[in-house]
Amino acid sequence: MSLSRWFRSCLVVACLLVAGPGVAQTAAAPVEGVDYTLIEDGRPLAPLDGRIEVVELFSYACGHCADLHPLIDPWQRRLPDDVRFTYLPVVYGNRDNLAAAFFASQALGTLERTHGATFDAMHRARRLPRNASPSELGWFYAQHGVDQAAFEAAMRDDATGQKLNAARDFLLRSGAQGTPTLIINGRYRIQARSLRGLLDTADALIARERAAAP
Template sequence: MIPLRRFRQALAAACLLVALPVFAQPAAEGPVEGVDYIAIPDGRPLAPLDGKIEVVEIFSYACGHCADLQPMIEPWQRALPADVRFTYLPVVYRTHDAFATAFFASQALGTLETTHQATFDAIHRQRRLPGNATTGEIAWFYGQLGVDQPRLEAAMASDETAAKLNAAHEFLLRSGAQGTPTLIINGRYRVQARSLRGLLRTAEALIARERTAAR
């Protein structure tokens, strides 16, 4: 398990994709451990697999690389085969993180399709939200999008949201992810790549590997 101190250090440079080692593209035989991905010791999925292959994207709304990946990963995850379960998971370095709290509250209200892309846009394109926005500022902005603000604020303060924040924090620690965006396959593999498209290509290869191993 990675000490929390190291994650706080990582928070200062939350988007580490540009800092990933510049390795050669995956060889024809498939992704190479230590180059294209890291095997997670005693890795466990975020949720029971139930016959599925799990792909988790650990992201941060404040991360520019996550904002750049979002228009690519949204159609990519929608086109995944039926045996693959994709999950967006906000990075939770601190269990009272405002954007993660807002994500889980919006998820509980069924309004993520309204708020998810809009939050990236508000921070990185429209400058309507700061990268360190408070829950109050985010709730106000979501209200401008048509989300019921009192219900949202209640969801933000709920025990259900607190439990999800704790679970996300624990998954972050055991996955060893130190930056965003990070893709985790079946809780076992942490993808690393030199480009956003490389991230998705390696994920596809690891999905295929897990599918073959399950037969």
Template sequence: MGARLLALGLLFLLPLLGAAHGVPAEGSDYVRIEGGQPWQAEPGTIEVVEVFAYPCGHCDRFAPMLADWARKAGPDVRVRYVPAAYQPTDAYARAWFALEALGETRLHQRLFDAVHREGSLPGRGATIAEVGSFLVGEGLDAARVRAAMGSPATDAKMNAAREFAIRSGIQGTPTLIINGRYRIQARSLQDALHIADGLVAMERAAAR
């Protein structure tokens, strides 16, 4: 009888032990995305997507935290950035896809700086010409920037980003999506990264 009671006691303790070790709880820490798909599938890797917006103050604060987390996340983790492209004319979302196309994603943080620290770009209503001019001022070729921001490939990425956000149930930025399957619901920016750690561990275990 004593052994049985001890076993039952351990079973009751398991959820508490899991929570203490940072095991994410479905419904409170994350939502399972029905039929969710990764943004850019790559076999053998775990994709962590940040849906972000340059004018978003929380995204600005999160950017260095996520970059630091990504450096320690492990070789099997791929952090990808998807702008919240709710409008096809959104200049900031187009800027990100232009930077990707031009191989200039090093300027990601500079766009945050321009909006939130320097005031050289507006927080609302920025035009494609304004954002393009800023990128040229950072040393990029004007014709290449203009072509990349207005290309059919960027149009397609904008549509894909909007569809990704809708099917993932994005309600605000920044939001992390793990492998297209889980949308993190965090109480703080640091909490989002703790939950991401747990979900990455879950995905690693499931792949074994």
């Protein structure tokens, strides 16, 4: 089985196992093997420079990522200055259109307009198919004030290809088997059983990393 098909099947399994946002979560300290996995020889996405890194591995095609977005977006905006939060799309191949769209919009400085809108278009308004082509994505992003020609060029740009490769490498070394997944400092892979539980566990592990800092 190809990596793409394997990861897509894992994503489906993970989506079936993750409970909805209304499920109650205990306030107990997170437990390794239950709430998170310690990543052997894990490395952060970027140098920490004295900060704590939180990466959300997501896919625009994932319904649970769409459900998490209204929770995680305000949560990450309230994080203290010593925490660096990064959205990172999962990459199934060298030219994954949805992931390339994320990086293209990011490069153009329009991500604030397009990130949540892409989830809404795919899972609520049904205006974008899960296998959207570059031209379909370009048309949709143009509805949100993005220059379509510049956007489609950014999707094809070598810099976007490099970001796709780096995102795929991080995905593989993180060992994530579905979305959404949170990775703390490249060391902790959070596998909570509810969407709110992901954030509760992240809060606890952020505090743990802060306390352990020299």
